Amino acid sequence: MSEVRSTLLMLGALGLLFALFGVALMIGSAPISPNEVWASLVAPHELEPWKRAVVIDIRMPRVLLGAICGGGLAVAGATMQGMFRNPLADPGILGVSAGASFGAVLVLYLAPLGWTAAGVPLGAFVGGLAAAFWVYRLASERGDAAITTLLLAGIAVGGIASALTSLVLSLSLAEWEVGRQMLTWLMGGLDDRGWGHVAIATPTVLGGAILLLIYGRDLNILSTGEETAMALGVDARRVKRELIFLVALVTGATVAVMGVVGFVGLIIPHIVRQLQGPEHRRLLPLSFALGAVFLVSADIFCRWLVHTDLRLGVVSALAGGPFFLALLIKHRRAQGASS
Amino acid sequence: MSSGVLAARGVHFGYGRNEVLSGVDVELRPGELVALLGPNGSGKSTLLRLLLGFRTPKPGIISLGDTPIGSLDRRTIAQQLAFVGQQERFDFDFTVHQVVSMGRNPHLGRFRAMGAVDRTSVDNAMRRTDVYALRTRPLGQLSGGERRRVLLARAFAQQSPLLLLDEPTANLDPLHAHRVLSLVREQVNSGSGALVALHDLSLTLRYCDRAIVLDQGHVAADGKPHDILTPALLASVYGVQATMFQGEDQTPLLNIQGPLQTPQA
Numbered sequence A: 001m002s003e004v005r006s007t008l009l010m011l012g013a014l015g016l017l018f019a020l021f022g023v024a025l026m027i028g029s030a031p032i033s034p035n036e037v038w039a040s041l042v043a044p045h046e047l048e049p050w051k052r053a054v055v056i057d058i059r060m061p062r063v064l065l066g067a068i069c070g071g072g073l074a075v076a077g078a079t080m081q082g083m084f085r086n087p088l089a090d091p092g093i094l095g096v097s098a099g100a101s102f103g104a105v106l107v108l109y110l111a112p113l114g115w116t117a118a119g120v121p122l123g124a125f126v127g128g129l130a131a132a133f134w135v136y137r138l139a140s141e142r143g144d145a146a147i148t149t150l151l152l153a154g155i156a157v158g159g160i161a162s163a164l165t166s167l168v169l170s171l172s173l174a175e176w177e178v179g180r181q182m183l184t185w186l187m188g189g190l191d192d193r194g195w196g197h198v199a200i201a202t203p204t205v206l207g208g209a210i211l212l213l214i215y216g217r218d219l220n221i222l223s224t225g226e227e228t229a230m231a232l233g234v235d236a237r238r239v240k241r242e243l244i245f246l247v248a249l250v251t252g253a254t255v256a257v258m259g260v261v262g263f264v265g266l267i268i269p270h271i272v273r274q275l276q277g278p279e280h281r282r283l284l285p286l287s288f289a290l291g292a293v294f295l296v297s298a299d300i301f302c303r304w305l306v307h308t309d310l311r312l313g314v315v316s317a318l319a320g321g322p323f324f325l326a327l328l329i330k331h332r333r334a335q336g337a338s339s
Numbered sequence B: 001m002s003s004g005v006l007a008a009r010g011v012h013f014g015y016g017r018n019e020v021l022s023g024v025d026v027e028l029r030p031g032e033l034v035a036l037l038g039p040n041g042s043g044k045s046t047l048l049r050l051l052l053g054f055r056t057p058k059p060g061i062i063s064l065g066d067t068p069i070g071s072l073d074r075r076t077i078a079q080q081l082a083f084v085g086q087q088e089r090f091d092f093d094f095t096v097h098q099v100v101s102m103g104r105n106p107h108l109g110r111f112r113a114m115g116a117v118d119r120t121s122v123d124n125a126m127r128r129t130d131v132y133a134l135r136t137r138p139l140g141q142l143s144g145g146e147r148r149r150v151l152l153a154r155a156f157a158q159q160s161p162l163l164l165l166d167e168p169t170a171n172l173d174p175l176h177a178h179r180v181l182s183l184v185r186e187q188v189n190s191g192s193g194a195l196v197a198l199h200d201l202s203l204t205l206r207y208c209d210r211a212i213v214l215d216q217g218h219v220a221a222d223g224k225p226h227d228i229l230t231p232a233l234l235a236s237v238y239g240v241q242a243t244m245f246q247g248e249d250q251t252p253l254l255n256i257q258g259p260l261q262t263p264q265a
Helices: A002-026 A034-042 A049-083 A096-110 A113-139 A147-172 A176-186 A195-213 A216-222 A226-231 A236-258 A264-276 A280-304 A312-338 B044-051 B074-080 B096-102 B116-128 B144-157 B174-189 B201-207 B231-238
Strands: B006-015 B018-028 B033-037 B061-064 B081-084 B162-166 B193-197 B210-215 B218-223 B240-246 B252-259
Touching: A002 A034, A002 A049, A002 A264, A002 A280, A034 A049, A049 A195, A049 A216, A049 A236, A049 A264, A049 A280, A096 A113, A096 A147, A096 A176, A096 A236, A113 A147, A113 A195, A113 A236, A147 A176, A195 A236, A195 A280, A216 A226, A216 A236, A216 A280, A216 B096, A226 A236, A226 B074, A226 B081, A264 A280, A264 A312, A280 A312, B006 B044, B018 B044, B018 B193, B018 B218, B033 B044, B033 B174, B033 B201, B044 B162, B044 B193, B074 B081, B081 B144, B096 B116, B096 B144, B116 B144, B144 B162, B144 B174, B162 B174, B174 B193, B174 B201, B201 B252, B210 B231, B218 B231, B231 B240
Parallel strands: B033 B193, B033 B210, B081 B162, B162 B193
Antiparallel strands: B006 B018, B006 B061, B210 B218, B240 B252
């Protein structure tokens, strides 16, 4: 019964994702018809070169990147919520997003302008992984990291990294262009992203998310407590270490290619849990699909308002926040009615 | 690996400078139901954690069969030893069936789905503990007694020859406490061994083959419950005044009058 339900949900989410792909390839400052989008995929040589370039080189990597990163963040969030046994955990809970932000603004501040295209993703990626590694080292004792200590260390390291980001920002405000670049980057976005970014995101974000899917059963058991997990044959220490590494990889690489986009990793797993329960072997893949749907939709919305400087991170939070609140209120009413 | 005896030999353990266990020797064999008794803070939970390999004694040895438990991986241990903790908390709304199915984890790899044997084992465990009718309900909607039986079903589905339970009757009314222990008794009668941390001495006398009494980190007594639970032992370990008498069906009964009266100087 519930397996049928989650299969249907998965098929629905994938169908929606493909429909959104089509829409995302059509819209933009140069409208392209559905037939032309189709032609660009099956017979690209029959299309005018500029239209082909718009679809294949500009819109397609952008849409793919949005789908990969949205899905990756949702899977990373679901993993952290399961591991921390806390529905408020998000992919940045280990300080990864804050560390990656600091890495990126530091590169923007120090590197000569020509180097930033390659340097910013690299700086973000290194900063994110370094933060996670530091958090893990702070929290671990004899090869084991206690969950509460990880949480506190994540908050502390994240706070320090945010403060350092603000410091670099305030130092660079004198230089208008550098400061503007930093702020734009920090708000997250998919504009001007190309196949190079997809090439970075595929092994890291998509690869990491696929590896996380393998941990579904371990996460089910780990989410009922570490001692229970060990008694049921899960090597909790090793699994936690591997999950932390994979989440840091996925989140760090996401921030590297598109900046900080909040809320996806928090709300998507919530929605999926309400739709089909906490079973992680189904929760993780459906989170990926819906995370992709959410971010591609948010990006389509951003591009509709292309003449304003609306950023993806802003849209994600503005759309996600109220939706999340509505869910909470509905959930509370349902609980009130049943008790 | 032979499914054998779980044993602690000369086990010491402490948190910081505070030594909780000092030189403990205990054994658990298949086919016996053993109560682990002792006042709060006497080291019962700590001993269970050491026996499960969650923590390492220093010094001392925990062995499962002929093998030191530290050299076994968690899956191998879980195939031999099932455990139900004192206060297992569920933060997500898993259904009864999902929780009981977790008991099959030690027999499944990461990539293997549950097969016919696993499903039968889960169904049987739910039927025996009388939670089959609740199988689609989330755990959060159950009463304390039902929840305890679900956790017991998870341990039964694990089908390991030895079972460790940390106060499985805590916070249960007398009926549910008896139901839990009689389920454990049935499991032991079918060949398992069980070590159960308990506070209830009358349940111990009724259901258990043997009792181990811990007092301040030492084994104060180890033997048949009605032989060792003497008024003198209860006075020295629990500090209570008690008398023992025979019930109608020849079972020994304990009457605990209250705190020990110390002679006034």
